[in-house]
Amino acid sequence: MMDFRRLLDKYKYYTIAVSMIVIIVSVVFLFLFVQKNQKEVSEAERTMTSIISTHSSEAESSSQQLYVDIKGAVKKPGMYEGNANMRVWDAVMLAGGVSDEADTKYVNFSERVVDQMVIYVPKVGEEVQSSTSKADSQNGAMNDTSKVNLNQASESELQNLPGIGQKKAQEIIRYREENGGFKKIEDLKNISGFGEKTFEKLKDLITL
Secondary structure, eight states: OHHHHHHHHHHHHHHHHHHHHHHHHHHHHHHHHHHHHHHHHHHHHHHHHHHHHHHHHHHHHHHOEEEEEEEESBSSOEEEEEETTOBHHHHHHHTTSBOTTBOGGGOOTTSBOOTTEEEEEOBTTOOOSSSSSOOOTTTSSBSSSSOEETTTOOHHHHTTSTTOOHHHHHHHHHHHHHTTSOSSGGGGGGSTTOOHHHHHHHTTTEEO
């Protein structure tokens, strides 16, 4: 009987030690599990916030009102209200579409519409001065032979400026689409890659 009690006393401490180890390991695993779940939740929240922000920006962009003047061979010429996500084709449809005498090969229907834009659809046989639909001499992409209109110039026209390649031309177009157009030529410096030196080279060649 005494041997049995001594045996119990001897292994009692081992049992306590093992129990403590099991408890500590369980606590550590529980802590790591909670930390992992919190990290996943935090990442999910950031992702959701980013998605909501993107959708909000898109919704705000699409709600921006602008006005376009549609002239030439369309069924209902005039000024129409649109939004920042419209293309030239959408604007022409507001004017009832092109007429039977329209020569559409000179019109870029896929081009995005900007505020105060003039869309001109020529008639068949009419002499066209440029390959764009913005043929109005005062509101077109080129106000004169030397200045490019930042709010209306096409990608290819912007690349005619010194030091402006395809990437920078696309950045200019993206900026005016996201901000409802340039308010002053100095806004060009708000675009990454257009510093003071670049602006000084371009300021006499650009207009609004």
